[in-house]
Amino acid sequence: xxxxxxxxxxxxxxxxxxxxxxxxxxxxxxxxxxxxxxxxxxxxxxxxxxxxxxxxxxxxxxxxxxxxxxxxxxxxxxxxxxxxxxxxxxxxxxxxxxxxxxxxxxxxxxxxxxxxxxxxxxxxxxxxxxxxxxxxxxxxxxxxxxxxxxxxxxxxxxxxxxxxxxxxxxxxxxxxxxxxxxxxxxxxxxxxxxxxxxxxxxxxxxxxxxxxxxxxxxxxxxxxxxxxxxxxxxxxxxxxxxxxxxxxxxxxxxxxxxxxxxxxxxxxxxxxxxxxxxxxxxxxxxxxxxxxxxxxxxxxxxxxxxxxxxxxxxxxxxxxxxxxxxxxxxxxxxxxxxxxxxxxxxxxxxxxxxxxxxxxxxxxxxxxxxxxxxxxxxxxxxxxxxxxxxxxxxxxxxxxxxxxxxxxxxxxxxxxxxxxxxxxxxxxxxxxxxxxxxxxxxxxxxxxxxxxxxxxxxxxxxxxxxxxxxxxxxxxxxxxxxxxxxxxxxxxxxxxxxxxxxxxxxxxxxxxxxxxxxxx
Ligand code: GAP
Numbered sequence: 001x002x003x004x005x006x007x008x009x010x011x012x013x014x015x016x017x018x019x020x021x022x023x024x025x026x027x028x029x030x031x032x033x034x035x036x037x038x039x040x041x042x043x044x045x046x047x048x049x050x051x052x053x054x055x056x057x058x059x060x061x062x063x064x065x066x067x068x069x070x071x072x073x074x075x076x077x078x079x080x081x082x083x084x085x086x087x088x089x090x091x092x093x094x095x096x097x098x099x100x101x102x103x104x105x106x107x108x109x110x111x112x113x114x115x116x117x118x119x120x121x122x123x124x125x126x127x128x129x130x131x132x133x134x135x136x137x138x139x140x141x142x143x144x145x146x147x148x149x150x151x152x153x154x155x156x157x158x159x160x161x162x163x164x165x166x167x168x169x170x171x172x173x174x175x176x177x178x179x180x181x182x183x184x185x186x187x188x189x190x191x192x193x194x195x196x197x198x199x200x201x202x203x204x205x206x207x208x209x210x211x212x213x214x215x216x217x218x219x220x221x222x223x224x225x226x227x228x229x230x231x232x233x234x235x236x237x238x239x240x241x242x243x244x245x246x247x248x249x250x251x252x253x254x255x256x257x258x259x260x261x262x263x264x265x266x267x268x269x270x271x272x273x274x275x276x277x278x279x280x281x282x283x284x285x286x287x288x289x290x291x292x293x294x295x296x297x298x299x300x301x302x303x304x305x306x307x308x309x310x311x312x313x314x315x316x317x318x319x320x321x322x323x324x325x326x327x328x329x330x331x332x333x334x335x336x337x338x339x340x341x342x343x344x345x346x347x348x349x350x351x352x353x354x355x356x357x358x359x360x361x362x363x364x365x366x367x368x369x370x371x372x373x374x375x376x377x378x379x380x381x382x383x384x385x386x387x388x389x390x391x392x393x394x395x396x397x398x399x400x401x402x403x404x405x406x407x408x409x410x411x412x413x414x415x416x417x418x419x420x421x422x423x424x425x426x427x428x429x430x431x432x433x434x435x436x437x438x439x440x441x442x443x444x445x446x447x448x449x450x451x452x453x454x455x456x457x458x459x460x461x462x463x464x465x466x467x468x469x470x471x472x473x474x475x476x477x478x479x480x481x482x483x484x485x486x487x488x489x490x491x492x493x494x495x496x497x498x499x500x501x502x503x504x505x506x507x508x509x510x511x512x513x514x515x516x517x518x519x520x
Contacts (some may be wrong), residue, residue, distance in 0.1 A: 109173075120337075180198075236248055242497050249275070469509060
């Protein structure tokens with residue numbers, strides 16, 4: 001492999017470059033761009049739609065295909081409005097918001113405090129990195145428990161957390177504002193501390209069904225896909241003769257009127273979730289919660305990104321339905337942020353639907369000969385965030401040995417939009433015809449792209465930029481010996497192989513099947 005130097009980019013630069021790369025290469029466009037766009041809504045282009053579909057398929061197959069006791073459904077986005085009364089979203093799906101009177105910018109009060117805490121955590125990390133670079137046999141645990149500056153910062157974090165947790169639990173919005181004032185948090189735009197009071201803001205979008213205004217009624221766009229699973233719990237259990245423990249999986253759009261929608265596709269008002277509710281016997285839920293934590297972190301690690309890009313974050317304030325909850329956080333270019341949530345939701349949802357609908361939501365356990373409302377462990381991941389995590393990790397700017405540069409997306413091959421590029425060296429002499437023969441052999445198994453325009457070097461660069469793992473080049477020699485050049489995106493190494501061997505070689509490199517085997 002030739003020597004390459006990977007350009008070191010700051011988080012901000014990296015993020016900016018990824019966003020413009022997404023636009024330039026057909027991954028993501030601003031929604032309704034010709035009308036100057038709509039904030040917090042994005043369209044996936046031709047490459048993006050493929051990558052997103054591949055991520056969704058990987059999640060679906062690892063949930064539904066690899067678990068005999070998990071099945072998938074596709075519930076409607078519109079649901080009976082009482083669903084959201086029962087789930088608690090009408091009364092409690094709020095974010096505390098605060099405005100800066102000078103900049104007129106609106107913020108989530110809890111996020112302002114969490115960001116303040118993150119900055120102190122970053123200071124601690126810096127101390128650790130500095131010390132570990134200085135001492136050979138560095139003991140991080142010892143350092144964290146003895147260094148005075150670390151201890152002082154940790155004490156500060158603990159004090160804020162205690163105060164913040166109790167303010168949230170008591171829904172004491174005045175205290176939340178007081179914390180912001182005491183910490184001297186300023187508005188990033190105006191730089192002032194001229195804050196309004198903190199108010200609660202419901203995140204659900206509503207609309208009307210029915211054409212005549214007298215007959216119409218308010219319904220909501222679902223803020224999570226989970227409720228479509230809960231209301232179908234008995235339908236699926238009975239028709240599928242499912243025995244506890246079992247799971248129901250679903251992927252689909254969810255909608256939230258986010259106060260502060262920013263950071264590209266990280267926080268949108270319309271986004272896609274991939275959720276799985278696992279129904280278990282009461283009393284066993286915390287054991288299953290731990291199991292699913294492990295299963296899900298292993299799934300993330302199976303993508304091949306470095307382990308230190310992931311961490312667990314236990315929730316300080318548990319949602320109204322949970323008795324344990326954590327996030328799997330990923331280190332995005334703007335820091336560690338939530339990628340997936342794992343929640344032990346107790347029997348809250350089913351019990352509440354039983355009360356509001358008047359229909360029993362119980363399971364008869366043939367082994368124990370008893371009826372009960374199952375407890376639920378949920379895994380919930382945002383597909384768009386997974387997409388952003390994948391791109392953030394895959395994107396690299398490289399300087400090659402000859403001084404030229406390339407942008408490459410090192411997307412795990414089984415997830416790449418196009419798996420193979422078929423490239424005749426020239427547009428003549430029968431090379432395009434031979435190339436199309438090869439394309440016709442591969443296209444039934446893999447999404448391939450055919451390109452004959454521009455020099456081969458330029459075409460390789462373009463394929464690197466969209467993350468195509470393999471390029472097959474057809475030259476004059478091919479017509480004589482039936483051999484092609486196959487080039488690997490990551491190593492840029494090229495080898496000659498016979499056309500007969502191509503299918504097996506491509507399969508081996510890009511198949512989802514091989515990837516799924518890694519999970520077992
Ligand atoms: N059913 C549980 C639930 O919805 P959540 O933590 O609110 O839990 C789950 O959301 C996941 O959905 C998050 O971990 C995140 O990946 C994704 N998500 C939530 N809000 C989002 C938004 N505004 N934009 C993009 N993804 C979002």
